[in-house]
Amino acid sequence: MPRVSGVAATSGEILRLIREEELRTRAELARFTGLSRPVIGQRVNELLEAGLVLESPGVSSGGRPAARLEFNGAGGTVLVASLGHTHGHLAVCDLAGTILHQEPVGVDGGPDAGIGAVLDLWRDMERGPVLGVGIAVPGAAAEHEAIVSAVADRYPVPVHLDNDVNVMALGEHRLRHDVDDLLFVKASTGIGAGIVSGGRLQRGAYGSAGEIGHIPVPDGLLCGCGTVGCVETLAGGAALLAQLGGRAANLPELAAFARAGDLEAVAVLREAGRRIGEVIAAAVNVLNPALVVLGGDLSGKNLIAGVRETVYQRAAAVATRRLRIEPSLLGDDAGLLGCATMILDHILSPRAVDAALRSASRPAAPQDPTRVP
Amino acid sequence: MPRVSGVAATSGEILRLIREEELRTRAELARFTGLSRPVIGQRVNELLEAGLVLESPGVSSGGRPAARLEFNGAGGTVLVASLGHTHGHLAVCDLAGTILHQEPVGVDGGPDAGIGAVLDLWRDMERGPVLGVGIAVPGAAAEHEAIVSAVADRYPVPVHLDNDVNVMALGEHRLRHDVDDLLFVKASTGIGAGIVSGGRLQRGAYGSAGEIGHIPVPDGLLCGCGTVGCVETLAGGAALLAQLGGRAANLPELAAFARAGDLEAVAVLREAGRRIGEVIAAAVNVLNPALVVLGGDLSGKNLIAGVRETVYQRAAAVATRRLRIEPSLLGDDAGLLGCATMILDHILSPRAVDAALRSASRPAAPQDPTRVP
DNA sequence: TGACTTAAGTAGGCAAAATTACAAAAGTCA
């Protein structure tokens, strides 16, 4: 029987089929891949022995019931951190990306200064073998190489670090696996976007793709970035708090006002949505995504209504005809869940799984940690 | 000896190494891949027999001189067409992407109506075995599926069709293979862009990525697309001809005026560059390319000066610090060369080459034509 | 001319990967 997929059917690939293609029995795997049953059996056994897959009794369809295979989320853990300028959140997640335990952390002096505190907290949070580490930082990932080194020194596993918005885009993409072109927009103190195009996160040539906060709009004011007219000066968190005359001390409070029906807060958020919508419209014209996802402290029905209003008006018809604009499904843990997705995507990739299985069967050549600049 | 690359060293991959990695002898290939000489020898022989590689005497470095291997551009041909609304250009290219012969074609009624004429002309232009067909059309590629069918009926080879701007972006990317993030902007009657991100052409979810001609700018007028304020209404070819009060009948004439130093034409183009620069700035902020390439009838030093002026002023500093803005290297044949790149990228990919070699050695199972929607 | 160097082809063989063929397990249904 001929092979169906052109891809080599390594154990790692079999795991991917179980995780992503929803293939649940050895027989299904054999039919799908075109490989003979004995080969599939051997591969699955490797995965079972490595604890990456679990077997459970299945139901019969007239003959011997097929054993149900499923990915074993409990086969290991990853440590994740979503760091801000003054505080952050840490978590341990299982291999399914579920948060097992989470804690806040103070990082006075920024992520780089606070990495010691992060490492200390993580040590107490461990819930099993740590197979990887994922970290989100505000701003440019390239400027935080020191964090990666510090973490890699303690944990001899893959350590990935990226921009918070990129990470959230990955997390959102995981939840909507059918959408290969999406734009995740975070509206909070800053305004930024993470881009998934053709199923892959796009960082641009120098890592600053998605910097939509500094696209000029009419009436924009002088921005810290040196340009005049950035959206962030009109619709960023600081501007909105100022527009409310200090009635709200921070963005969650502002959002709470709006949810409670405070008309001024509602109006401010809606207008901010319109402004952000202008730059999203530009991004939509350029990228033609299938979906725009809105997240961040400011995201809510008012902001989204404003965004929709402008985008559907301003972006080209071809780009908006089938465009959806929706709130994030990740919620408050967007950063942590995104980090988990980022590192799990790597750890559970066919390549990485095959490498891990190889080094597990042999006298264990130590795997060197991989870094993402 | 351990394998260097993790990639299977099939004949197709060996051809890629010869074409792209500049490996020129069997010994170099063996060293680079980590494979033994006999294996390399066998693979190279396959390629030699298939006529995809040529061997020539080399110079000695103290011992037996290594035979120089090079890709055989003359091993086959591809047919290409760059079609417009009223006329187009056809060509036969060799496998190196060199145009062997080219002819204009009238396609009254648009590309779809004119495909018969195209096929007739192609028949007379053939210069050897046709291994693939590449076609560029204005506007949305998805609306020209009929063309692909008509061509595939006559030529049982891969037929690829795409938007003219996308095709040009591919062609430009081929010439600058080190740049994995580039934005090709065509300024002519319409204004559009082709996006290469992470080394891959990005079409967006529904094929309309790069539609920067319809991003609104201040002072924009009512556009045929239904929106108010599109750049195209201010800086598209029609607007510029109108601004010159009919002194130039078409865009090449307008460009000639500017080259001759006509102050009005120069000013019109420079101002158009500024306007186009505004939307390019938005795209640059979103995509963070390493390079913006300007092509199309309007592209010239005046337009580019205007673009540079605005982009470096309007786009965020992080995105412009290392940004280059340059004219296209493709010249008048941009569309044809881009088509050749598009189809050759496919035909000469390791996968396709391996498949071709397989079916050549066995009783020839006919390969079905691949289409790109 | 002959020693030395580098490149390339040939023959034989080994080991991994996958297949076929056979066997067993675990259910359904009459």
Add this chain to the structure above:
DNA sequence: TGACTTTTGTAATTTTGCCTACTTAAGTCA
């Protein structure tokens, strides 16, 4: 209970891919 179905496991075999070892080729340099 026993015939039938479907899944899974085991053993032997074949195929594939690649390597080592040896030979030949084709040059340089003393």
